[in-house]
Every structure is written in structure tokens, then in C-alpha cells.
Amino acid sequence: MIPLGPKADKATVRRHNLSLVLRTVHDAGEVTRARIATRAGLTRAAVSSLVEQLLECGFLTESGKTSSGQAGRPGTVLEVARTGPAGLGVEINVDYIAVCVVDLAGTDRVRLVEHADNRGVPPSQVLTRAARLAARALGSAAEQGLRPVGAHVAVPGLVTGGTVRQAPNLGWKRVAVEGPFARALSALRPAHRALPVSSDNEANAAALAELWYGAGTEGVRSFLYVSGEIGIGGALVLEGELLRGAHGFAGEIGHMVVDPEGPQCRCGARGCLEQYAGQAALLKAAGLDTEAGAPGVAELRRRAGRKDSAALAATERAGRHLGVVLSGVVNLFDPDAVMLGGVYRELAPWLAPAVDGELARRVVSGLWSEDRNRLRAASPLGDAARGAAGAVVREVLADPPAHAERAGA
Amino acid sequence: MIPLGPKADKATVRRHNLSLVLRTVHDAGEVTRARIATRAGLTRAAVSSLVEQLLECGFLTESGKTSSGQAGRPGTVLEVARTGPAGLGVEINVDYIAVCVVDLAGTDRVRLVEHADNRGVPPSQVLTRAARLAARALGSAAEQGLRPVGAHVAVPGLVTGGTVRQAPNLGWKRVAVEGPFARALSALRPAHRALPVSSDNEANAAALAELWYGAGTEGVRSFLYVSGEIGIGGALVLEGELLRGAHGFAGEIGHMVVDPEGPQCRCGARGCLEQYAGQAALLKAAGLDTEAGAPGVAELRRRAGRKDSAALAATERAGRHLGVVLSGVVNLFDPDAVMLGGVYRELAPWLAPAVDGELARRVVSGLWSEDRNRLRAASPLGDAARGAAGAVVREVLADPPAHAERAGA
Structure with a gap:
């Protein structure tokens, strides 16, 4: 006390x-x-x-x-300074890798995205792939006079102490991230061999990007960030602070239960939200290849745009299930806003009405509909790679002398 | 920042x-x-x-x-001091009213409980009833040399700015609490007419009692408190702080959804947890009168104790539904522990195994079963009236001079 x-x-x-x-x-x-x-x-x-x-x-x-x-x-x-110390952020996702270099002011000065199916690929290969992209980003950063003082790697799974405990959609279990990534990167860029590497959950990094750099969070101190990808990521920001939980595993909204007897989920349980409103479930309901990835989502978007009935039914159904679960979360946490990220951002025009309808019906305070604009599409810039880079920048701001030498000033 | x-x-x-x-x-x-x-x-x-x-x-x-x-x-x-400044706590619940006087050390020195069905009774009458009990408690406190410096009233509903926005199980909607209670009390005890009155949600007060005085929370900094009563109350304590939410309405676990098409709930939505694991649902499933209140719960407990099959099936079913919803909450906020309060505490021997089974199956970190004793019965002393009185005591501790005159020292 x-x-x-x-x-x-x-x-x-x-x-x-x-x-x-x-x-x-x-x-x-x-x-x-x-x-x-x-x-x-x-x-x-x-x-x-x-x-x-x-x-x-x-x-x-x-x-x-x-x-x-x-x-x-x-x-x-x-x-x-717009040169010198900076942060390097890396997002390893199921069907892409993104890297980002953010300067002290928070501007993303380098941004590289590589689409690649990382499922079933040995983690060491994926980490090498990420290191290659990061090495290219470090090159572009150096050309702009920026020198990242740390790298932060975001993975869609339960991450603690530098290890991914599990990331069911990548197929990872007990995978050490920081050491292997650091070694792969320093082999490619020996000048950065002492670069400290840290790691976190992808949705946490994306929520922090939203908090620090997102346009949608102005005046918003507490929000839920929910991100549709192959899985469904979630993160809670309360009074401007990310909720990490007792073991660092808070925010796993994708495994809240829609139907206890529902379809088997990759997490081992049954009827998780992911099976109703994840990317594969959305694509399947719309009659598209469940493995089609980003191009599949783009196609779903196009079809919904031209009022294809299967596409509209698929987004409406996913939106209702998402809305029922989000109502529970809003009843529990009473946030200022709910941010839709990942593919939910792209599909928001068709998904959001169904989500909003359930929230209006089920939030017990009755306040949902009184405050307009509480359901928001996440900012397109607010992504996990940027949040990860931002986490490094925050460390510099919190203790500049600790980073003075590495910044090479 | x-x-x-x-x-x-x-x-x-x-x-x-x-x-x-x-x-x-x-x-x-x-x-x-x-x-x-x-x-x-x-x-x-x-x-x-x-x-x-x-x-x-x-x-x-x-x-x-x-x-x-x-x-x-x-x-x-x-x-x-064991005399002088103290806190007066009042809990208005659906089928009882409890008052408590807590001294500066946190000991509950006076405790009065009156069983009464408060449903359908005009709120002003219920508040007068509560004031009468509080007046008796003030008398007993005075005999022990204690002088409460404030009263704090807990109600099972959405409470904000001194008003119960709604308490569906009491049938209250937009009921001012603090003024009417203060007036009723000062009519009975003119010496206390300047006593400041504040108010809060009942589950919040019970969770704070658990945090401040509960034996079950030692070493626990983050927990979910879930309290079975006529409704189901919930409160989240994160790092030793109660989560209030953006509008003060956090913790409404009773309205998380079990089945979107399920039975109509008093909140207006369908299929809320309350309809599956609330007191009435438990009693009904066991073949008891749903309106039987506390004696009904005691009978359910007796029947479960002698292995009555309907009673065992009813607690098992309610436990499963409660467990499914609690799994979602644990996945979302990763607490150290979950505390079962209210009738769930009394029914814990029969309810807890089913709850624990769902948690073990559905908590994605897989950590639920590794940490033993994360599902705990709340301490019998950790109730809302004591937490409400404790809130007054905390105010005294936070700013003694502000309470020096009122303490009458």
C-alpha cells in the first residue's frame, strides 16, 4: 500500500x-x-x-x-531527433511477416511486408525469414540515419519470457523466439549483433500501436482491441495501460465460448469464437477456400461490396457471433470503445452492423447506443509491427542514458 | 504520461x-x-x-x-484506535439487508442481518428498512465507543453518482439511493444527520471485502469475484485495484451469454448466464420452489449432501455453464484466482468440480490445472456490507484530518 x-x-x-x-x-x-x-x-x-x-x-x-x-x-x-535512436518491430503472423522502424517521434520510417504462408514451416525457418526482412529494414533505416536500439518481435500466441508457449494457428509449441532471431539477424548484419531482442503477443503490440499512434483512440483511455486473422487476437487497454494478466496471457478472446458443444478448436476445446468468426470460418461460410488467406479476404470483401448473398450472410453471421461475445466482454470491462482490427477492419462495413446490433441488445447498462461511435475500425497504421517498434521507442523515452551508447550518437 | x-x-x-x-x-x-x-x-x-x-x-x-x-x-x-472513527456499511440485497460497522483496524464490530423479500417493495420502503437496521447498528456501535464517519450503501445493480441506474432483480430503475437513505437515517438518529452517504455495486463491495479482509486472497493480486444470489454479481480486482470501467459498470458477468437464443432474462436480452446458474435456475433444476430464497438454497445444500440425484444434477449443470463462462473470463484477463461468493460459496463442494473441469478444458494457456487452488470459495467474512464499511475506513486512512471532527475525538 x-x-x-x-x-x-x-x-x-x-x-x-x-x-x-x-x-x-x-x-x-x-x-x-x-x-x-x-x-x-x-x-x-x-x-x-x-x-x-x-x-x-x-x-x-x-x-x-x-x-x-x-x-x-x-x-x-x-x-x-529524427535520426539516431529508433525501434525495430517485427510481426510474425500466420500468412505474412511485417517489419517496421519507428523513430523517436513515433513516425514509421521503414515498413516492409512479406506475404508467406508460415503454417507448418519449422519455426527456425520462419524466424530466419523474419530476420532477413529485418536486416533489409535495418539497411533502409541506416540510409536514413536511424539506428534501432532494440528489436521487439510480436507473435500471435501465448508469449512469455522470450518463448512462445503456444501459437496454435502457426503450429508452434514451446518455441524460443528471442535467441534464434537475434542469432539469425546478427549473422546477416554483424554490426547489430548486440541488438537486444524482446517479444510479445501480436494483439498486445497492435493494441499498443492503437493506443500510441491510432487516430481512433483520441480521448479513449480504455478499450478492447479485437483482431481477426487466421485466429482472433484480443487485447485490453485499461486507463492507458495494457492488461497483461497474472501470467502474461490476458486478452485471449478467440477462445471465449460460443457453444460448448460446437466444433473442435485448435486449442483443444470446443465451440470457441474462432470457429465462428475467424478468417477460415468467414471464408467457408461465404463459399470460398478456407485456406485462401489475404486474397480470399479481398475476394470476400469484393463479393460483399456487390451484395453477393452468401458473402453478406457470412459476414452477418460472423458479426452476430462476434457481437454476442463482445457484449459479454463489454459487460465485464465497461470500456470506452471496441476497436476492430485485422480483417475485421477491412470487413467492418458488413460486419459492424451485426456486431453493433448485439451490443445494443445485450450491454446491460443500456449505454451502448447512447454513446455513438463506441465500435470503431482500428486505424490502418495501428498494426503489430509498429506497436512492437513503438515498445522499443518507449523504453528509450523511459531511460535515455541506458540507450545512449547503442544509439551511436 | x-x-x-x-x-x-x-x-x-x-x-x-x-x-x-x-x-x-x-x-x-x-x-x-x-x-x-x-x-x-x-x-x-x-x-x-x-x-x-x-x-x-x-x-x-x-x-x-x-x-x-x-x-x-x-x-x-x-x-x-479501537474506538472512535469507524465505517458503516449497508448491503441491500434481494432477500436480505445486512449492515456492518468496521473499526479502523478492519474488525467488524457490529453485524446485523435482516431477511426480507425486497422484490416489488417500493425502493423508498426498502431504503427506510435499511436505515432502521443501520440506526440499530449505530446504537450498538456507540455502546462500543465507535463513531462511524460515513455510510456506504451497496446494491446489486448498476450504481453511479448515487443512483441505481438499474437493478433488475430488485425491480429498481433510476432510483436515488444516497439522499433518501441519509434522510431516513437522520430522522431515526438525529445525532448522525450530517453522516456522508456514498454508494456502490454490491459485488464490488464484496470483492473489496475479499481483497482487504479475505483469507483466500493472500498473495493474490488479481482475481475475479463471482457471487451467486438471485442474480449473479461479478467484480474484477487487478493488481490490488477494483476495475470500475469507463462508466462504473464493469463486472456484469451475470449477463454474459450462454445461448443467444436462450430464455428471456430480466435485463431484456436472452440466454444470459443468470438464466442458467442464478439462484432461481439452480432451485428450479433441483425441483425446488424458485422463489424459496435462502431457505431454498439451504434445502438444496442438504439434498446435495445426501446425494439427491436432482440436486446433484442441478449443481453439476449450473457448474458447467458457470465454468464455460468463467473460462472465457480467465482467457480474457488471466487472473491469479477465481473466488466463488454468495450461494456459490455454500454450494462449492458440488458446484466447484464441474466449474473446475470446464476451466481445465478451456483455459488456453493450459496453466489452469498446473496452479492448484486457483478456484476458491470466498471467505465467509468477505461480504458486501463489510466491504462497504471498509470503503469508509479506507477513506479515513487516506486522509485522517478530513475525518477528525466527525470522529468526535
């Missing part, structure tokens, strides 16, 4: 304040030293010294502009 | 430190001034002055004992 930590020493305080100043500039976009002092509650002298160090290490730049918007002499405007 | 509050002035710091010292004593049970100084990171002089004020206002007492367990001179042992 009472935090009783040891007293902070001078070095710790300076470290904390370096982060405070860097985050103040990050959040403000462009800002003078005087304004930083006001916002951060520090003296001008302290801010000058902290800014000096952040400029030297390449975390900040002076834009050359001056601002006289405030009392006193005009000041030079500072912003976070 | 960065808290940029105004600088704390001297009075604010003292106020904060008074709470810090009081909470340190509260958490420690018995403690010397020297030990408080170490734990709270304050100087001995500061602690002496703060303790002096807390003693004067009646928040602390000196036990007379001395302790020489540490270096230096032996010190007098302090503890929180």
Missing part, C-alpha cells in the same frame, strides 16, 4: 529528469526550454543542463526556429 | 504524512515510532509530531506495551 523505496540518489534523479525532459518534448512536438521548465516543474538551469546532455547524445535536435509565444526572450525550439 | 501537478505545499505534505503514518501503523498492527520512521522514510522528529496529532484526534492509541526488539531505547507500541 505504501511505497517505501530507498531514497533516490543524485544520479537516479538526473536519470529520471532526463527522461522527464525527453518525454515532455516528445509529447509537445516542438517546445522551448522555458516551456519544458514549466511543464516538467524543473528550474530553467536544470532544464538547460539536461537538454544539453540530450542534444549531445542525439536524442534531441534544435529546429533552428525561435518561439516568442511566451513571456521573456524568444527561445530556440527543440524537438526529438 | 507525465504527472505535472502543482508543487505540494507544507500543509499538503503534512496531510499526506499523517496518512502515511496512520497506514503504516494499520498495516503493521503494532509498531514503535522508530519502526514507523524506518518504514515510512521519515525522520524520528517528524514521526513524533505526526503521531502526537493522530493520538490527539483519536486515530491511534498507545498500547502500553514497550518493544526492545530493535537497536536503541525501547519504545512504546502504537496501534490504530
Whole structure:
């Protein structure tokens, strides 16, 4: 109840304040030293010294502009560096791999996507494939003067301590991710052989991208992110924080039960939502090849667009099942909004009315329909690779000195 | 992201430190001034002055004992006062009203329960009934030298801003609680006419009782509390904090869907869990009168105890449905434990195996069965009235000076 930590020493305080100043500039976009002092509650002298160090290490730049918007002499405007430290994000999904390099300001400066069926492929091969794409991204980043200080790998499965405990749709079970990826990458780019690698669940990374960079989450502090892919990923953000759960496995909405006696799911249980509203179930109901992947979803979208009755029935049915489950989640968590990501984003025009209908009928507060726009399509930029890269950037913002050397400034 | 509050002035710091010292004593049970100084990171002089004020206002007492367990001179042992400031908790449920007075140490010193069918009774009459019971509790509290500084009323429904938005099982819709209760109470006990009244959902209060006073939650930081009554209440505690949700309506597990086409629920939707595992559904399946209330549940328990087949089938069926829904909740938020409260606590020996079976089958991490004892019967003391009283006590601990006058010390 009472935090009783040891007293902070001078070095710790300076470290904390370096982060405070860097985050103040990050959040403000462009800002003078005087304004930083006001916002951060520090003296001008302290801010000058902290800014000096952040400029030297390449975390900040002076834009050359001056601002006289405030009392006193005009000041030079500072912003976070657009070169130097950055984050590398990798998303390994069932039918594609995406990598992203995000700079300190949160802009995605490199983005590469490779479509490939990763099912049934040995995990080591998939990780090598991802490392190859990441190596190419590091090359493009270097050309732009960016130097990622860490890589973060997102996988659609239960990820803990650097290991994928299980990812049924990839067919992975107890697969170590971080070490093999780091080795494959450093073989390709020896200059990055010391790059720290971390890992997380894909839906978590996508939800964080939505929180940090998504247009749909302005003013939204608590939301459910649900992402239709081969499986169905989910993540809960509560008061601006991702809910991880006691073992790091929170958010598994794809295995909430539609019918206890329903079809067998890859997780071992029966009647999971995935079997009713996952990509394969959607394609099957529309009379399409269940293994058709992204082109299949594009075809479903086209057919729904021209009012093909099987396509409309398929999206409506999936939407109803999704809506019933989401109603339960909304009754449990009472979020500000529900974000539809992955293929649900693309299919939202046909899926959303059925989802919304169930929510209106089943959310007990009766508030669902009063607040318009609570069911939203996720931002197209808010994807897992970007969120993963953003996680590295957040670490830099939280403790710049720890990353000063690696940023190579 | 960065808290940029105004600088704390001297009075604010003292106020904060008074709470810090009081909470340190509260958490420690018995403690010397020297030990408080170490734990709270304050100087001995500061602690002496703060303790002096807390003693004067009646928040602390000196036990007379001395302790020489540490270096230096032996010190007098302090503890929180067992007289003076206290909390009054009121639980209005469908077939009973309970009131509880809890002292600063968390002990329930007065506890009164009145069985009464509150369904269909005008809310004003029910609130008057509750006020009468509360008045009796205040009398007993006064005899013990306790003076509640606030009342907190828990109702099984959606409660926000002092109003029950809806409580389908009581038949309440848009009922103001705090004002009418305060007026009824002050008519009976004019000495308490300025007593502040607050309100909350019943399952929230019960979950907080479990968190603060329950034996089952030791070492548990995140749990789901599910309480079978006429309805089914639920509350989520995450990292020691109750999840309230964007509108204060989180935890409505009773309206998660078992079958979208199932029986009509009082909430207006169909196939809610309440219709399969609520008290009436349990009694009906066992061949008992669905309106029999607490005596009906006692009879069900007796019959299950002597292996009556209808009773066993009824608890097994309800347990399976409850287990399917709880699996979804565990997949979503990955808690340390699930606590069965209300009638589920009493029926746990017959209900829990079926619940546990579904959890073992459906929790995707596969971790459910590895961690033993994750499904627990709630502590019998962890009830809503005690949690409601505890909420008042927490307010006192958080800001003692604000309650000094009312405590009448």
C-alpha cells in the first residue's frame, strides 16, 4: 500500500529528469526550454543542463526556429531527433511477416511486408525469414540515419519470457523466439549483433500501436482491441495501460465460448469464437477456400461490396457471433470503445452492423447506443509491427542514458 | 504520461504524512515510532509530531506495551484506535439487508442481518428498512465507543453518482439511493444527520471485502469475484485495484451469454448466464420452489449432501455453464484466482468440480490445472456490507484530518 523505496540518489534523479525532459518534448512536438521548465516543474538551469546532455547524445535536435509565444526572450525550439535512436518491430503472423522502424517521434520510417504462408514451416525457418526482412529494414533505416536500439518481435500466441508457449494457428509449441532471431539477424548484419531482442503477443503490440499512434483512440483511455486473422487476437487497454494478466496471457478472446458443444478448436476445446468468426470460418461460410488467406479476404470483401448473398450472410453471421461475445466482454470491462482490427477492419462495413446490433441488445447498462461511435475500425497504421517498434521507442523515452551508447550518437 | 501537478505545499505534505503514518501503523498492527520512521522514510522528529496529532484526534492509541526488539531505547507500541472513527456499511440485497460497522483496524464490530423479500417493495420502503437496521447498528456501535464517519450503501445493480441506474432483480430503475437513505437515517438518529452517504455495486463491495479482509486472497493480486444470489454479481480486482470501467459498470458477468437464443432474462436480452446458474435456475433444476430464497438454497445444500440425484444434477449443470463462462473470463484477463461468493460459496463442494473441469478444458494457456487452488470459495467474512464499511475506513486512512471532527475525538 505504501511505497517505501530507498531514497533516490543524485544520479537516479538526473536519470529520471532526463527522461522527464525527453518525454515532455516528445509529447509537445516542438517546445522551448522555458516551456519544458514549466511543464516538467524543473528550474530553467536544470532544464538547460539536461537538454544539453540530450542534444549531445542525439536524442534531441534544435529546429533552428525561435518561439516568442511566451513571456521573456524568444527561445530556440527543440524537438526529438529524427535520426539516431529508433525501434525495430517485427510481426510474425500466420500468412505474412511485417517489419517496421519507428523513430523517436513515433513516425514509421521503414515498413516492409512479406506475404508467406508460415503454417507448418519449422519455426527456425520462419524466424530466419523474419530476420532477413529485418536486416533489409535495418539497411533502409541506416540510409536514413536511424539506428534501432532494440528489436521487439510480436507473435500471435501465448508469449512469455522470450518463448512462445503456444501459437496454435502457426503450429508452434514451446518455441524460443528471442535467441534464434537475434542469432539469425546478427549473422546477416554483424554490426547489430548486440541488438537486444524482446517479444510479445501480436494483439498486445497492435493494441499498443492503437493506443500510441491510432487516430481512433483520441480521448479513449480504455478499450478492447479485437483482431481477426487466421485466429482472433484480443487485447485490453485499461486507463492507458495494457492488461497483461497474472501470467502474461490476458486478452485471449478467440477462445471465449460460443457453444460448448460446437466444433473442435485448435486449442483443444470446443465451440470457441474462432470457429465462428475467424478468417477460415468467414471464408467457408461465404463459399470460398478456407485456406485462401489475404486474397480470399479481398475476394470476400469484393463479393460483399456487390451484395453477393452468401458473402453478406457470412459476414452477418460472423458479426452476430462476434457481437454476442463482445457484449459479454463489454459487460465485464465497461470500456470506452471496441476497436476492430485485422480483417475485421477491412470487413467492418458488413460486419459492424451485426456486431453493433448485439451490443445494443445485450450491454446491460443500456449505454451502448447512447454513446455513438463506441465500435470503431482500428486505424490502418495501428498494426503489430509498429506497436512492437513503438515498445522499443518507449523504453528509450523511459531511460535515455541506458540507450545512449547503442544509439551511436 | 507525465504527472505535472502543482508543487505540494507544507500543509499538503503534512496531510499526506499523517496518512502515511496512520497506514503504516494499520498495516503493521503494532509498531514503535522508530519502526514507523524506518518504514515510512521519515525522520524520528517528524514521526513524533505526526503521531502526537493522530493520538490527539483519536486515530491511534498507545498500547502500553514497550518493544526492545530493535537497536536503541525501547519504545512504546502504537496501534490504530479501537474506538472512535469507524465505517458503516449497508448491503441491500434481494432477500436480505445486512449492515456492518468496521473499526479502523478492519474488525467488524457490529453485524446485523435482516431477511426480507425486497422484490416489488417500493425502493423508498426498502431504503427506510435499511436505515432502521443501520440506526440499530449505530446504537450498538456507540455502546462500543465507535463513531462511524460515513455510510456506504451497496446494491446489486448498476450504481453511479448515487443512483441505481438499474437493478433488475430488485425491480429498481433510476432510483436515488444516497439522499433518501441519509434522510431516513437522520430522522431515526438525529445525532448522525450530517453522516456522508456514498454508494456502490454490491459485488464490488464484496470483492473489496475479499481483497482487504479475505483469507483466500493472500498473495493474490488479481482475481475475479463471482457471487451467486438471485442474480449473479461479478467484480474484477487487478493488481490490488477494483476495475470500475469507463462508466462504473464493469463486472456484469451475470449477463454474459450462454445461448443467444436462450430464455428471456430480466435485463431484456436472452440466454444470459443468470438464466442458467442464478439462484432461481439452480432451485428450479433441483425441483425446488424458485422463489424459496435462502431457505431454498439451504434445502438444496442438504439434498446435495445426501446425494439427491436432482440436486446433484442441478449443481453439476449450473457448474458447467458457470465454468464455460468463467473460462472465457480467465482467457480474457488471466487472473491469479477465481473466488466463488454468495450461494456459490455454500454450494462449492458440488458446484466447484464441474466449474473446475470446464476451466481445465478451456483455459488456453493450459496453466489452469498446473496452479492448484486457483478456484476458491470466498471467505465467509468477505461480504458486501463489510466491504462497504471498509470503503469508509479506507477513506479515513487516506486522509485522517478530513475525518477528525466527525470522529468526535
